[in-house]
Amino acid sequence: MSYRASFVVETITNIGGTALDVLSVIVIFQATKFVGGFTLREAILMVSLSSCAFVLADFTVGNIDRLSTYVRAGTLDAVLVRPLGAMAQLLLMDLPVRKMLRLVLAIVTLAIGLHVNHVVWTLPRALLVVGAPVFGAVFFGAIFVFSASLAFWWVDSGQIGNAFTYGGRDFTAYPVTVYGGWFRSLFAYGLGFGFVAYQPALALLGRADPLGLPAWAGFVSPLVALVAAGAAAIVWRAGIRQYRSTGS
Amino acid sequence: MSVIEMRGLRKDFTVRVSAGRLRRTKRTVAAVDGVDLAVAEGEMVGYIGPNGAGKSTTLKMLTGVLTPSAGHVSVCGLAPVPQRTKLALRIGVVFGQRSQLWWDLPLGESFALLRHIYRVPAADHASRLRRCRQLLDLDAFLDTPVRQLSLGQRMRGELTAALLHGPKVLFLDEPTIGLDVTSKQAVRSFLAELGESGDVTLVLTTHDLADIERLCSRLVVIDHGRVVHDGSIEALHERYGSRRRLVVDLREPLPPGFAVTGATLASVGADGHRVAFDLDSAEAGAVVAELVATAEIRDLALVEPDIEDVVARLYAAPLSLRHGLEQ
Numbered sequence: 001m002s003y004r005a006s007f008v009v010e011t012i013t014n015i016g017g018t019a020l021d022v023l024s025v026i027v028i029f030q031a032t033k034f035v036g037g038f039t040l041r042e043a044i045l046m047v048s049l050s051s052c053a054f055v056l057a058d059f060t061v062g063n064i065d066r067l068s069t070y071v072r073a074g075t076l077d078a079v080l081v082r083p084l085g086a087m088a089q090l091l092l093m094d095l096p097v098r099k100m101l102r103l104v105l106a107i108v109t110l111a112i113g114l115h116v117n118h119v120v121w122t123l124p125r126a127l128l129v130v131g132a133p134v135f136g137a138v139f140f141g142a143i144f145v146f147s148a149s150l151a152f153w154w155v156d157s158g159q160i161g162n163a164f165t166y167g168g169r170d171f172t173a174y175p176v177t178v179y180g181g182w183f184r185s186l187f188a189y190g191l192g193f194g195f196v197a198y199q200p201a202l203a204l205l206g207r208a209d210p211l212g213l214p215a216w217a218g219f220v221s222p223l224v225a226l227v228a229a230g231a232a233a234i235v236w237r238a239g240i241r242q243y244r245s246t247g248s
Numbered sequence: 249m250s251v252i253e254m255r256g257l258r259k260d261f262t263v264r265v266s267a268g269r270l271r272r273t274k275r276t277v278a279a280v281d282g283v284d285l286a287v288a289e290g291e292m293v294g295y296i297g298p299n300g301a302g303k304s305t306t307l308k309m310l311t312g313v314l315t316p317s318a319g320h321v322s323v324c325g326l327a328p329v330p331q332r333t334k335l336a337l338r339i340g341v342v343f344g345q346r347s348q349l350w351w352d353l354p355l356g357e358s359f360a361l362l363r364h365i366y367r368v369p370a371a372d373h374a375s376r377l378r379r380c381r382q383l384l385d386l387d388a389f390l391d392t393p394v395r396q397l398s399l400g401q402r403m404r405g406e407l408t409a410a411l412l413h414g415p416k417v418l419f420l421d422e423p424t425i426g427l428d429v430t431s432k433q434a435v436r437s438f439l440a441e442l443g444e445s446g447d448v449t450l451v452l453t454t455h456d457l458a459d460i461e462r463l464c465s466r467l468v469v470i471d472h473g474r475v476v477h478d479g480s481i482e483a484l485h486e487r488y489g490s491r492r493r494l495v496v497d498l499r500e501p502l503p504p505g506f507a508v509t510g511a512t513l514a515s516v517g518a519d520g521h522r523v524a525f526d527l528d529s530a531e532a533g534a535v536v537a538e539l540v541a542t543a544e545i546r547d548l549a550l551v552e553p554d555i556e557d558v559v560a561r562l563y564a565a566p567l568s569l570r571h572g573l574e575q
Contacts, residue, residue: 078346080313082365083336241315241329244261245308247300 010098021173022047022109036177037210043175045113045204050172050197051106053136059099061141063091068151068158074246086240087145119204128219132200135225136172139196142228143168145236152239172196177210192224251417251449252287252310257319259305259473279305281473282319289416292443292450294464296457298563302473303453307421310451311341324416337366340410344422347402348409349394355405356390359412366413373412380408383438400431407438418442420452424459436462457555469562476562481555488562490553491526494535498523499544508538 025047029040038046067090070076079089110133119125147161154160168187171179176188176198188194195217202209203218259280267273280302287293297303308314309321312328312335321328326335341348349358363373381387384404389397397405403423410418423439424432440463443450454460460467460481467484469477477484484490493514501520507513510530516523525535532550539545 075346077308077313077343078348080332081311081336081339081341081348083333084365085333243314245305245314247304 007098019105021051021169025173036175038175038177041113041116042201042205042207044109045117046175046197046201047173048106048109048113049132049136049201050169052103052110052133053172053196054140054169055099055102055106056133056137057140057144059096059103060137061091061144062099063093063096064144064148065158065161066090066093067148068155068161071151071243072155072246076243077245080240080243087236114204117205120206124219125204128200128203132197132204132221135221136196136200138225139192139221139228140165140168142225142232145232146228149232149235149239152242168193172198192228195221195224249289250286251289251291251324252285252451253320253322254283254285254306254310255320257283257306257309257321258317259302259309259314260317278473280309280316283470283473283475285468285475285478287449287451289449290443290446291466292464293452293466293468294460295451295453295468295470296455296460296559297453297470301470303470304421305473306470307419307451307453311339311419312336337413338416340413340415340418342403342406342410342418342420342423344403344420344425347394347406349402349405351395352393354391354393355386355397358394358405358409362409362412368413372414376412376414377408380411383441384408384434400427400434403427403431403435404438407435411442415448417449417451420450422454423452424454424456432456432458439463457559461555469559471563484555484558484562485553488558490558491528492532492553493551494525494527494532495549495551496523496525496536496539496545497521497547498539499546502539502543506542508535511535 022044025043026040028035029043033039035043064087067076070079070090076086079086082089110129114129143164147157147164150157150161168191171187171193176184176194179188184194188198199209199213199218200221201218203215208215209217257280258278260276260278263275263277264272265275279300283302283306295303295306305314309316310323310328312332315329323335324338326338328335349355350361353361359373359377362368363370381390384407386404386408389401389405392401394402394405407423420439424435427435436459439450439452442448443463450463452459452463465480467477467479467481468475469484477487494511497518498521502516502523508525508530511525511527514524514526527535536545536548
């Protein structure tokens with residue numbers, strides 16, 4: 001394996017990223033016992049579900065953010081004349097082994113989150129504990145694709161895109177009860193971020209939603225994920241048709 | 249049956265121009281403005297035009313990279329954008345300025361990877377590669393990573409990469425750009441051989457008209473997104489009145505008012521010691537005879553019309569005139 005030093009440094013920074021998410025949640029709980037009506041233990045379950053989903057999405061579709069470089073330089077031309085889907089080619093160009101460790105760390109955090117809470121195990125909950133990260137990843141994957149696609153319309157859209165991907169991850173790391181008013185309505189329910197970690201965590205814990213959504217709301221993440229993926233696919237296809245290439 | 253068909257093909261780009269301090273207005277620019285062309289199987293077509301004429305844009309619409317704004321386009325009976333991946337199996341593309349190869353992989357491995365991407369049977373792949381290695385002299389750098397190849401080597405690699413899946417149509421966008429004379433010749437004679445076999449239809453854009461003279465029986469000139477000439481090189485000369493030129497070195501200057509019927513005095517240089525005549529209808533011999541009668545000739549040369557000059561005149565002519573010539 002070449003570039004060993006680079007690999008080590010990237011691995012460490014990658015682990016740092018995930019650890020920081022969890023740490024920031026812990027730090028907030030140093031100031032108060034309850035955040036948004038939830039205890040530290042419950043909040044850790046939420047942040048770990050969110051981490052698992054995000055890291056899994058980042059590992060599989062995170063590479064899509066290189067699209068903006070391809071659009072800017074016009075090198076997407078070369079991708080488009082090969083007999084494979086453009087997205088598949090962008091994703092398969094390299095396998096981000098560095099991000100592997102983050103995934104492992106996120107799973108460990110989830111195990112801890114489940115361990116420190118008293119989850120009464122039933123079959124639906126067992127399915128949920130696997131399904132929530134997977135469909136959460138599909139959801140985040142859709143967000144990745146959507147925000148990368150913005151590059152088809154605005155070449156310099158990188159930061160706007162990041163607002164959705166990384167902003168979305170940070171949003172899901174906390175109970176949605178900490179957010180207020182229209183902001184919560186828009187992100188948690190309008191865009192669906194509330195169904196990545198918050199609602200599934202409630203269902204795992206067997207807690208009633210303080211915001212009044214019924215118990216089955218914890219199980220609708222596949223539906224939300226599929227709608228998001230469908231929307232992202234439409235935006236992607238429109239983007240490919242909108243692609244302008246560059247002068248050559 | 250035509251392999252490539254375009255009818256009323258258009259591509260508009262929206263450009264935002266600042267108008268005043270904050271206001272920006274949208275303006276639509278037609279990069280390709282209603283192109284009608286049909287290319288038959290096995291034809292070799294040269295596609296030329298000044299920078300920004302719409303050559304590459306047309307090629308990108310034919311290969312499914314860009315979506316046309318209007319009009320009909322089909323290649324191998326397929327619609328390029330909706331059937332892009334299907335079409336990709338039947339066409340080969342070389343964009344002179346966009347590499348198809350993997351920057352960090354040795355050339356040979358890039359070829360092996362392409363075999364999997366295009367799902368080419370191993371035997372076909374091997375025989376095509378063998379032929380390219382022989383004709384393009386690839387063996388010396390087959391194990392070199394692509395980023396370390398010289399431009400000439402890389403271009404030979406690109407050509408091979410575009411042909412390994414046995415495409416029916418080959419699109420070449422400035423395949424000889426930036427190459428030295430030897431590499432250009434290597435690429436040209438390879439393409440010529442390919443064209444002679446007759447199973448590949450070839451469309452190439454270029455600024456180097458020697459490519460066209462060497463390779464293409466049909467020349468399409470595009471300017472401002474419109475086809476201004478479609479035919480043979482000879483037809484182009486005829487239409488734009490290219491004439492042979494007689495250049496004569498004289499002992500003493502010609503007397504003022506000297507004229508020959510059927511020829512135009514094009515230039516006088518070297519203090520009147522060198523004159524050039526464009527031959528309209530007169531034969532070179534007749535002009536020489538008249539000259540000999542007037543002044544002593546030291547040297548003379550007959551210059552064939554140069555395609556570069558014709559095209560330069562074509563590009564420089566105002567658009568209205570060119571369309572006038574069209575009709």
